[in-house]
Amino acid sequence: MTATLDIADPRTADTDVAPRRSAGDISARLAGLGAIGFATTVIAQNLIRGAGAPANDASGAEILTHYADHRTMTTVLVASYALGIVSILVFLGGSATRLVRSDRPGWAVTGLLGAAGVTALFAVVVGCEQALSVAATRDLTGLGAIDALWSLHNSVFAVLDASIALALVGLSRAGISAGITPRPFRWLAPVGAGMLVVGTLAGPAIAARDAMPLFGVAGLGFVVWLSFLITTGVRLVRGIEA
Numbered sequence: 001m002t003a004t005l006d007i008a009d010p011r012t013a014d015t016d017v018a019p020r021r022s023a024g025d026i027s028a029r030l031a032g033l034g035a036i037g038f039a040t041t042v043i044a045q046n047l048i049r050g051a052g053a054p055a056n057d058a059s060g061a062e063i064l065t066h067y068a069d070h071r072t073m074t075t076v077l078v079a080s081y082a083l084g085i086v087s088i089l090v091f092l093g094g095s096a097t098r099l100v101r102s103d104r105p106g107w108a109v110t111g112l113l114g115a116a117g118v119t120a121l122f123a124v125v126v127g128c129e130q131a132l133s134v135a136a137t138r139d140l141t142g143l144g145a146i147d148a149l150w151s152l153h154n155s156v157f158a159v160l161d162a163s164i165a166l167a168l169v170g171l172s173r174a175g176i177s178a179g180i181t182p183r184p185f186r187w188l189a190p191v192g193a194g195m196l197v198v199g200t201l202a203g204p205a206i207a208a209r210d211a212m213p214l215f216g217v218a219g220l221g222f223v224v225w226l227s228f229l230i231t232t233g234v235r236l237v238r239g240i241e242a
Contacts, residue, residue, distance in 0.1 A: 025094075026090060026093050026094030027094065028094065028095075028098075028180075028236045028237075028239060029236065029237050029239070030090060030094055031090060031091050031093070031094025031095045031233075031236050032091070032094075032232070032233040032234065032235070032236025032237035032238075033087075033090075033233065033237060034086075034087045034088060034089070034090030034091035034092075034094060034233070035087070035088070035091040035095075035229045035230070035232055035233030035236065036229070036230055036233035036234065036237070037083070037084070037087035037090075037091075038084050038085075038087040038088040038091060038229060039226045039229040039230045039233070041080045041081075041083050041084035041087065042084060042226060043226065044080060045077055045080055045081075045084075048073060048076060048077060048080075049073070049077075052066070053066070054066050054150070055212075056154050056206060056207075056209055056212060056215060057209035057210075057212060058150070058209075060143035060144070060146045060147040060150070061143060063132065063136075063146050063147070063150050064136045064143060064146045065136075066136075067129075067132045067133045067135075067136035067137075067146075068136040068137055070133075071133055071137060074129055074130060074132075074133040077126070077129060078126060078129075078130055081122070081123075081126045085119055085122075085123070088115065088118075088119065089119070091229070091233065092112060092115055094236075095171075095175075095180065095232075095236065096108070096112060098178045098180060099111070099112070099171065099174040099175060099178055100174075101178070102174050102175075102177035102178040103177050104173050104174045104177045105174070107169070107170045107171075107173040107174045107177075108170065108171070108174035109170070110166060110169070110170035111166065111167050111168075111169070111170025111171030111172070111173070111174060112167075112170070112171070113166065113170075114163050114164070114165070114166025114167030114168075114169075114170055114171075115163075115167040115171065117160075117162075117163030117166070117167070118160065118163045118164055118167055121156055121159060121160040121163055122160060124156045125153060125156050125157050125160065128149055128150075128152055128153035128156065129153065131149055132146065132149050132150065132153070135149060151207050151208075154206060154207045154209075155203060155204075155207040158199055158200055158202070158203030158206050158207060158218075159200060159203060161196040161197065161199035161200045161203075161218050161221070161222075162196065162197060162200040164193075164196050164221070164222065164225050165192075165193035165194075165196040165197050165200075165221070166193075167225070168189050168192055168193050168196070168221075168224065168225050168228055169189050169190060169193045171228070171232075172185040172186075172188075172189035172228055172232075173186075173189070175228075175232055180232055180235050180236055181228065181231070181232045181235070182231050182232075182235070185228055185231075188224055188227070188228075189224065189228065191221075191224065192220070192221040192222075192223075192224025192225060192228075193221065193224075194221070195217050195218055195220050195221030195224070196218050196221035196222065196225070197221075198214055198217045198218055198221075199214065199215060199217065199218025199219075199221070200218075202214040202215070202218075
């Protein structure tokens with residue numbers, strides 16, 4: 001009787017080797033920081049613009065002068081947009097599983113789709129501001145182009161309100177169910193969303209520089225959206241799910 005040697009098959013030699021550790025998925029803490037980071041960049045953008053930013057009903061000459069004199073500010077705003085968009089995508093990516101696995105997956109999907117609209121339309125708003133800065137410094141007499149770009153900027157911002165409303169209602173309802181959003185948003189979110197929708201419905205008038213009080217109503221809804229992001233982000237960072 002002959003002895004045989006057990007020779008390991010080279011094709012299976014690596015199967016017993018422990019898998020390498022990856023960097024890991026987006027944690028709840030990182031997702032929370034993303035929500036807080038996005039809200040912070042938006043607040044910072046409004047502070048940077050300050051009281052000197054053109055009002056919706058500003059004239060073409062006023063808009064041209066502002067963007068011609070504030071090229072550095074526009075550059076900073078574009079940079080903060082890049083940081084903000086990364087932040088909100090990290091929040092959405094890190095919280096999506098919790099939201100979809102709640103007992104309100106339909107609202108979760110609605111909120112995620114609304115948030116996708118927010119990122120897309122906000123990119124157009126920022127692009128308009130960048131185009132205004134370029135147009136203001138290259139053609140100091142072309143008020144028609146400046147006026148058209150500003151009207152487009154205001155129009156897209158009004159449409160953006162509807163996407164924010166969908167994101168606010170959908171994400172908050174799923175977030176409450178998942179235990180990561182404070183319960184007061186059960187009524188705060190619908191109220192804020194209603195205010196935002198007012199801004200969208202009044203979009204044609206706002207773009208034409210009328211109905212500015214309705215623009216203020218939409219602004220209050222936007223504050224509710226930022227509050228949702230901050231409070232939900234804090235709960236994720238602290239690991240509160242109740």
